[in-house]
Amino acid sequence: MRPLGGLLVPLEGAGEFVPPSTSSFNSRPLFPSAGWEECHPHEGAAPASCTDFVPAWTDAWLTNHVCQAAIAALVVIGFWLWMARKQQIVPGKRQFVGEWLYDFIRNQIARDVLGSEYRKYLPYLVALFTFILVNNLFGEFFPFMFPTFSKIGFPYGLAIMSFLLYNAAGIRKYGFGKYFVKMVLPPGVPWYVTWLIIPLEFLSNFIVRPATLALRLFANLFAGHLVILVFVLGGAWLLEQKDNLFYNFSGGVSIAFSFAIFALEIFIGALQAYIFTVLTAQYVHSAIAEEH
Amino acid sequence: MLPLEGLGPLLPEHLSELFVGIALFAIIWFVAAKKIVPMFEKTYAERTAAISGGLEKAESAQREAAAALEEYKTQLAGARAEAAKIRDDARAQAAEIAAEIKQQAAAESARMVETAKAQLEAERTAVVRSLRTEIGGLATELAGKIVGESLADDERSRRSVERFLDELEAQTAAAK
Numbered sequence: 001m002r003p004l005g006g007l008l009v010p011l012e013g014a015g016e017f018v019p020p021s022t023s024s025f026n027s028r029p030l031f032p033s034a035g036w037e038e039c040h041p042h043e044g045a046a047p048a049s050c051t052d053f054v055p056a057w058t059d060a061w062l063t064n065h066v067c068q069a070a071i072a073a074l075v076v077i078g079f080w081l082w083m084a085r086k087q088q089i090v091p092g093k094r095q096f097v098g099e100w101l102y103d104f105i106r107n108q109i110a111r112d113v114l115g116s117e118y119r120k121y122l123p124y125l126v127a128l129f130t131f132i133l134v135n136n137l138f139g140e141f142f143p144f145m146f147p148t149f150s151k152i153g154f155p156y157g158l159a160i161m162s163f164l165l166y167n168a169a170g171i172r173k174y175g176f177g178k179y180f181v182k183m184v185l186p187p188g189v190p191w192y193v194t195w196l197i198i199p200l201e202f203l204s205n206f207i208v209r210p211a212t213l214a215l216r217l218f219a220n221l222f223a224g225h226l227v228i229l230v231f232v233l234g235g236a237w238l239l240e241q242k243d244n245l246f247y248n249f250s251g252g253v254s255i256a257f258s259f260a261i262f263a264l265e266i267f268i269g270a271l272q273a274y275i276f277t278v279l280t281a282q283y284v285h286s287a288i289a290e291e292h
Numbered sequence: 293m294l295p296l297e298g299l300g301p302l303l304p305e306h307l308s309e310l311f312v313g314i315a316l317f318a319i320i321w322f323v324a325a326k327k328i329v330p331m332f333e334k335t336y337a338e339r340t341a342a343i344s345g346g347l348e349k350a351e352s353a354q355r356e357a358a359a360a361l362e363e364y365k366t367q368l369a370g371a372r373a374e375a376a377k378i379r380d381d382a383r384a385q386a387a388e389i390a391a392e393i394k395q396q397a398a399a400e401s402a403r404m405v406e407t408a409k410a411q412l413e414a415e416r417t418a419v420v421r422s423l424r425t426e427i428g429g430l431a432t433e434l435a436g437k438i439v440g441e442s443l444a445d446d447e448r449s450r451r452s453v454e455r456f457l458d459e460l461e462a463q464t465a466a467a468k
Contacts, residue, residue, distance in 0.1 A: 153309020
């Protein structure tokens with residue numbers, strides 16, 4: 001195992017510059033099985049002897065990124081339980097912080113979007129917002145420096161959950177048939193365009209919605225992390241070049257500029273958590289809304 | 293899986309990400325639904341109850357105070373009316389008593405005057421009677437001495453004395 005480098009990306013030597021790529025986002029097993037290291041080199045192709053390499057199940061299930069997501073879940077649960085314990089009618093400092101965040105989700109997201117039925121969906125939105133937020137902030141802070149949701153499996157999972165949630169909410173309220181008709185055929189559409197509207201609405205409500213939820217979250221974090229890698233790795237490589245002051249100067253500027261990108265990424269991480277949560281609430285609302 | 297290779301980073305590197313992500317999120321959702329949100333909402337409900345309860349309490353206290361004030365005013369008015377009545381009664385009673393005393397005094401004085409008059413009358417009668425007897429004796433004696441003869445006939449002399457005295461009395465009454 002290489003020290004530290006594996007946590008972020010491999011820090012290359014002063015030789016040829018290897019630009020960050022999708023392989024910079026690869027997971028590593030926490031406890032690699034025998035032969036895994038040899039068959040997953042940081043650069044270049046795996047040796048030919050690896051064609052019949054069979055990884056142990058832990059290589060896929062106990063990766064650094066899965067572990068990171070689990071730690072995020074523990075942080076979220078721990079944070080909320082800590083905020084919720086021993087609450088007073090007149091809040092102290094700790095409770096004030098907790099209520100500030102809770103009120104933001106409860107009043108600004110859930111109640112504003114869902115109206116009077118918000119209470120039923122509030123736990124989902126609280127869990128969703130804070131889970132995404134913590135995972136996104138992992139991208140900018142130690143010890144991980146890697147946004148969990150730039151691994152697309154996680155956004156897919158959350159999008160599937162939101163997809164199931166809003167459809168379940170609609171079906172529970174209207175029954176399957178009535179809900180389906182309501183979703184594919186908006187009221188007031190003239191009969192001669194129904195052949196066009198029905199497929200479009202189906203596509204929009206049942207396929208595009210969850211897909212865009214997942215892709216928007218993933219793409220923002222993936223791209224953001226990639227930009228950071230370019231500035232940091234490129235800057236570091238330039239700084240290490242000998243006998244070229246221009247390179248070194250550009251490298252310094254690049255590293256300095258990466259701090260601004262970090263700040264931007266913190267903002268984007270919070271924004272994406274907010275957007276994912278608001279859109280989920282919005283989809284639930286459109287599923288259970290009365291027709292006007 | 294081969295056709296999916298072209299998806300690049302859009303294909304999960306390990307399916308574990310998908311399932312672990314869902315499982316972790318489900319756990320957080322569960323804890324949020326069972327513990328966190330109810331705890332926050334309980335505090336909020338308590339706070340609402342405390343605030344509205346405080347308002348209600350204040351309102352009822354105000355009502356009580358208003359009622360007490362009203363009662364106090366009524367009592368005060370009653371006390372004033374009673375005091376006035378007592379004063380009036382006392383005044384009336386005093387007047388009555390004074391009148392009664394005056395009347396009693398008048399009656400007493402009248403009675404005393406009456407008694408005195410009766411006493412005087414009785415004394416006067418007694419004096420007149422005794423005088424009449426004495427004067428009669430004296431006059432008879434005087435007349436006897438004058439005429440030098442003793443008038444044996446007492447009966448006749450008494451009659452003439454009586455006649456004389458009556459005339460005298462009549463003269464006195466006429467002179468009065």
